[in-house]
Amino acid sequence: MATCGEQLVRLLEAYGVEFAFGIPGVHTVELYRGLSASGIRHVTPRHEQGAGFMADGYARVSGKPGVCFVVTGPGMTNIMTAMGQAYADSVPMLVVSSVNRTEQLGMGEGRLHELPSQSRIVSGVSAFSHTLLHPDQLSQVMARAFAIFSGSRPRPVHIEIPIDLIARQAIGSVVGLRAIPKRPGPRPQEVERAARLLFEVKKPIVILGGGAVDAAALVRSLAEDLDAPVINTINAKGLLPPGHPLRAGENMAFEPIRQAIAAADVVLAVGTEFGETEMYPQPKDVQITGALIRIDIDPEQLVRKPAADLPIVSDAGLALEAISAGVAIMRKSDVKTIQTGSVGIDSPGARRATAIRTETTKHWWPAVLLHQKIAGLACEALPDAILVGDQTEPIYALNQCFEPMRPRSYFNSSTGYGTLGYALPAGIGAKLAAPDRPVVVLAGDGGLQFSIGEMASAIEAKTPLVLLLWNNEGYGEIKTYMQERAITPIGVDIFTPDFVAIARGFGWRASQPRSFVELAEALKVAACTTLPTLIELRADAPFLQY
Numbered sequence: 001m002a003t004c005g006e007q008l009v010r011l012l013e014a015y016g017v018e019f020a021f022g023i024p025g026v027h028t029v030e031l032y033r034g035l036s037a038s039g040i041r042h043v044t045p046r047h048e049q050g051a052g053f054m055a056d057g058y059a060r061v062s063g064k065p066g067v068c069f070v071v072t073g074p075g076m077t078n079i080m081t082a083m084g085q086a087y088a089d090s091v092p093m094l095v096v097s098s099v100n101r102t103e104q105l106g107m108g109e110g111r112l113h114e115l116p117s118q119s120r121i122v123s124g125v126s127a128f129s130h131t132l133l134h135p136d137q138l139s140q141v142m143a144r145a146f147a148i149f150s151g152s153r154p155r156p157v158h159i160e161i162p163i164d165l166i167a168r169q170a171i172g173s174v175v176g177l178r179a180i181p182k183r184p185g186p187r188p189q190e191v192e193r194a195a196r197l198l199f200e201v202k203k204p205i206v207i208l209g210g211g212a213v214d215a216a217a218l219v220r221s222l223a224e225d226l227d228a229p230v231i232n233t234i235n236a237k238g239l240l241p242p243g244h245p246l247r248a249g250e251n252m253a254f255e256p257i258r259q260a261i262a263a264a265d266v267v268l269a270v271g272t273e274f275g276e277t278e279m280y281p282q283p284k285d286v287q288i289t290g291a292l293i294r295i296d297i298d299p300e301q302l303v304r305k306p307a308a309d310l311p312i313v314s315d316a317g318l319a320l321e322a323i324s325a326g327v328a329i330m331r332k333s334d335v336k337t338i339q340t341g342s343v344g345i346d347s348p349g350a351r352r353a354t355a356i357r358t359e360t361t362k363h364w365w366p367a368v369l370l371h372q373k374i375a376g377l378a379c380e381a382l383p384d385a386i387l388v389g390d391q392t393e394p395i396y397a398l399n400q401c402f403e404p405m406r407p408r409s410y411f412n413s414s415t416g417y418g419t420l421g422y423a424l425p426a427g428i429g430a431k432l433a434a435p436d437r438p439v440v441v442l443a444g445d446g447g448l449q450f451s452i453g454e455m456a457s458a459i460e461a462k463t464p465l466v467l468l469l470w471n472n473e474g475y476g477e478i479k480t481y482m483q484e485r486a487i488t489p490i491g492v493d494i495f496t497p498d499f500v501a502i503a504r505g506f507g508w509r510a511s512q513p514r515s516f517v518e519l520a521e522a523l524k525v526a527a528c529t530t531l532p533t534l535i536e537l538r539a540d541a542p543f544l545q546y
């Protein structure tokens, strides 16, 4: 026999969970009873929002759900912003919270941490929010959560357990876990139609979203086989390696990319919602005149704009594999076709991709080259680094140009929900998921102050990150936005503390380079230390002007 709380820990272990991010309270201590005897490592943030962001960063790098333990009420409302970010970006996350005793639910008696209708409030940022009403139902509810994570569009799941139930004895064992369904594949008729459409056209384009991140090899071989230029969203960066001849670039607000999409005779869109934040700062509906084939795990997504001519509900990899095979069969039976599949810089598709890319670079913001240079120095000193970003100028710039070596290596909170304070805690989660890879966190002075307390968590979790801080002493983006609209800037010139002193106070290494040589040196030193390092870039420093 075990308590419901102990049973929960055993189930998490059986599902392969490695970390639990959370802050315990009197309402959740029973979740912790079984933790010390388990293989799950607990990581403590300084705010529940940090727990959620850590879980998010961990999930984006590992592909596995990040798990959080929070108390009912304030713990739950604190983590909801992080759930909102994960919901918008389709990140798997399991949030286990307590809730007041069963007989107190909905009574409004002013109990400690009481949040009326907690489950209803959390529902807006979860695939589902479940109130456990009997300990023996735990394994089924947990299986539902993992079915969402691996069988459908991954999103946060919330399970709340009344405090009387957490301590109750639960029967049932973790042996014989329910079989978790895998994602569906495409239907043969859909594959045949997609293959025919793609085979018969001259100017196909592939658009990749975050839903394709685990299909890099298949994406590449199909794009090469079709000789099709590839456009990626921010969350799909790294699907084609840097410098690949078919890489056409990103940001669907840029005219050359919009025109290329409009001129394509077939657009194959994989795992993307054509989100507004892919088109910043001037989002506009994408114009498609050719046939649109959309592959997505979420059927609802397939009926949203832009309307698909051929909607395919499927796992991205399974669909791409089947379509590739379909195209190969057609090619074999058609003696007239020239064999493609050997894309060089001179293939028609590569020439189209180069033209799109070259034209797009002319639309880059003036800041892009500076931040590209800084990121280049970081990647030179810290090879194979994962870049985790906040909402700040360097990220808007890198979103336009940065080419990571592989997927799951570049993400930030400028996409989707678009919150501040994400990068530092998400970077801690990323480092825990990939301890052998360097993690570079990019944050602004405003965003960092949202979650600066997580500097303590980075020390405690032994995650030696490198934090590149862009300090322009204010909410720079919003200030510019006000100025552009002739609004007198108010609330944007914020007091900024001595970040170097603060970082050192937290036990970090810290420096403030005054030249590119000093920056390169600071990065080199950071690469060799076991401590987290802050490198403060003062936006007013002469070497950082553009």
Ligand SMILES: Cc1ncc(C[n+]2csc(CCOP(=O)(O)OP(=O)(O)O)c2C)c(N)n1
Residues within 6 Å of the ligand: 390, 391, 392, 393, 394, 418, 419, 420, 443, 444, 445, 446, 447, 448, 470, 472, 474, 475, 476, 477, 478
């Ligand atoms: C939670 C939240 N509050 C407010 C905003 C609006 N906002 C977007 S960017 C920004 C400025 C961020 O300042 P900083 O991190 O210093 O970056 P900078 O723009 O100066 O590069 C603000 C306030 C937001 N995105 N999220």
Ligand SMILES: [Mg+2]
Residues within 6 Å of the ligand: 444, 445, 446, 470, 471, 472, 473, 474, 475, 476
């Ligand atoms: Mg700023």
